[in-house]
Every structure is written in structure tokens, then in C-alpha cells.
Amino acid sequence: MYERKILPYLNCGLDLVGEVLYGKWKLRILWFISEGHKRPSELQRKIPDVSRRVLNIQLRELEEHELVKRTIYPVMPPKVEYDLTDFGETLIPVIRTIGLWGDAHEDRLRDVILKQFPDRVAMGG
Amino acid sequence: MYERKILPYLNCGLDLVGEVLYGKWKLRILWFISEGHKRPSELQRKIPDVSRRVLNIQLRELEEHELVKRTIYPVMPPKVEYDLTDFGETLIPVIRTIGLWGDAHEDRLRDVILKQFPDRVAMGG
DNA sequence: CAGCATCCGGAAAGATACTG
DNA sequence: CAGTATCTTTCCGGATGCTG
Numbered sequence: 001m002y003e004r005k006i007l008p009y010l011n012c013g014l015d016l017v018g019e020v021l022y023g024k025w026k027l028r029i030l031w032f033i034s035e036g037h038k039r040p041s042e043l044q045r046k047i048p049d050v051s052r053r054v055l056n057i058q059l060r061e062l063e064e065h066e067l068v069k070r071t072i073y074p075v076m077p078p079k080v081e082y083d084l085t086d087f088g089e090t091l092i093p094v095i096r097t098i099g100l101w102g103d104a105h106e107d108r109l110r111d112v113i114l115k116q117f118p119d120r121v122a123m124g125g
Numbered sequence: 126m127y128e129r130k131i132l133p134y135l136n137c138g139l140d141l142v143g144e145v146l147y148g149k150w151k152l153r154i155l156w157f158i159s160e161g162h163k164r165p166s167e168l169q170r171k172i173p174d175v176s177r178r179v180l181n182i183q184l185r186e187l188e189e190h191e192l193v194k195r196t197i198y199p200v201m202p203p204k205v206e207y208d209l210t211d212f213g214e215t216l217i218p219v220i221r222t223i224g225l226w227g228d229a230h231e232d233r234l235r236d237v238i239l240k241q242f243p244d245r246v247a248m249g250g
Numbered sequence: 251c252a253g254c255a256t257c258c259g260g261a262a263a264g265a266t267a268c269t270g
Numbered sequence: 271c272a273g274t275a276t277c278t279t280t281c282c283g284g285a286t287g288c289t290g
Contacts, residue, residue: 165251178255181252181253203251203252204252
């Protein structure tokens with residue numbers, strides 16, 4: 001597990017949110033789990049660009065931040081499911097707001113992001 | 126200027142937002158600028174934990190993403206002001222939503238974040 | 251005051267191989 | 271299927287010093 005550096009700057013809600021949402025895939029992970037409990041393999045299928053290792057790390061962090069909870073079924077083969085906690089549920093409207101803005105401005109966002117990489121391809125991952 | 130790696134995964138609004146908001150201080154920078162145009166030195170006074178170099182870099186990125194615009198006054202000593210663009214303005218309600226959630230859950234957030242660092246101090250930056 | 255150049259430490263994320 | 275351990279790359283963010 002990575003250890004984030006000391007955080008003396010956490011003096012406003014914005015920074016605190018930034019802390020728990022820090023991580024390249026967390027928004028999408030939370031979003032998918034919000035659809036209903038998900039198994040790790042499902043999440044990876046939904047987010048194929050993330051490696052299993054990083055997926056696990058970010059799930060662990062979300063778990064430590066009490067946004068998701070993990071249920072382990074003692075069966076063979078192993079089965080694990082992730083759900084949102086009640087706390088995590090409260091975050092979903094926020095993520096939804098973010099996603100809606102992103103969707104509403106998708107074309108422009110793609111433009112301004114990709115103009116930095118004129119030689120690179122965006123889609124087709 | 127940093128160059129982010131190739132981005133084949135940008136296939137939903139959530140990812141796109143993550144891309145333009147990626148950066149430790151961008152939420153707060155945008156938030157402060159949304160109060161009205163700000164000079165770099167003002168921003169640094171408001172966010173003392175950020176170095177001038179990083180502040181400039183993130184301002185540049187926000188500028189490239191067309192969320193803020195920079196006005197240079199040809200005077201001596203130099204004077205520069207940052208404002209939100211119209212595009213940037215549309216993001217403010219989103220940031221506000223994020224901040225409100227963070228404020229509403231400030232205590233709990235501080236708990237879950239800091240329990241990872243039992244030996245460290247949170248405030249007083 | 252505004253901003254850039256250079257150097258640098260360390261965290262985030264990726265690749266691979268392995269265990270239960 | 272779920273998860274960890276190790277190694278490596280990328281690159282974010284910080285410190286300092288210089289220019290206009």
C-alpha cells in the first residue's frame with residue numbers, strides 16, 4: 001500500500017475530498033460499484049485499462065476511507081464482492097454531478113485535452 | 126510543462142473531468158479564482174503550501190484546458206491576472222458540490238484519512 | 251512581481267510472476 | 271478467482287537560483 005505524504009494542507013472540504021478521490025480510477029470504480037455490488041473481475045472488465053494490482057490498491061484505499069466495503073465469501077473458487085458503504089452512497093450524487101458535467105462537455109474536453117498530444121490517438125483502448 | 130502519458134482510456138465524462146482536474150491544487154485554484162480575478166501572488170498567499178513553480182504549472186494546464194485565462198498587463202512591475210473562462214465558470218457548480226460534500230463530512234473525512242497516519246499531525250500547515 | 255530552468259526525491263501506476 | 275510481492279517506469283511536486 002502506498003503511503004501518501006504528510007497532509008498539513010487539509011484545511012478545507014475541497015482538499016479532504018481530493019484526498020479520498022485521489023487515484024486515477026477511483027471515480028469510475030465508485031461509479032460502477034454504485035450500480036450494485038461488483039466483483040473484482042467485473043470491475044476489471046469494466047475498466048480494462050487498470051491493472052489488477054492497481055485496482056486492488058485503490059479498492060483498499062477506498063475501503064480504508066470507508067467508502068466501500070468488501071465481502072468475502074468462503075467458497076471455492078474465492079468470491080469477493082464490493083459494495084458502497086452508507087458513507088460511500090452519499091458521495092454518489094457528487095460523482096454523478098461530475099460525470100454529468102463531463103458528459104455535457106465531452107467534445108470540448110476531448111479537444112482541450114488532446115490538443116496537447118497532436119500525435120497521439122485518443123480512443124481505441 | 127509536464128506531459129501526461131497517452132490517454133486511451135478517456136471514454137467517459139468521468140475520465141475526462143479527471144484529466145482536467147488532475148493536479149493537487151487545481152480545485153482550490155479554480156475555487157479561489159471563481160471569487161474574482163486573482164494575481165499569482167494572491168493565489169500563493171491563499172494556498173501557501175503550493176510552490177510558485179507548481180502553481181504556475183497548474184495554472185498553465187488550466188489555461189490550456191481553457192478553464193482559466195491569463196491577462197498580462199504591460200506595466201512595470203509586471204502584473205498578471207487570472208480569470209475563469211466561460212467554460213471554467215460552468216465547472217464552478219461542480220466544484221461547489223464537491224466542496225459542500227467535503228464540508229458536510231469534514232470530521233469523518235479527517236478521521237478516515239488520518240487514521241492511516243497515526244503518528245502524524247494534520248493541521249498547522 | 252511574474253515566470254522559467256535545472257536538479258531531485260518520492261509517489262503513482264504498470265508489468266510480471268507467484269500464492270492460496 | 272482473488273490477491274500479493276518485486277521490480278521498473280513515469281512523472282508529479284518541491285527547492286533553488288536566474289531572467290525580464
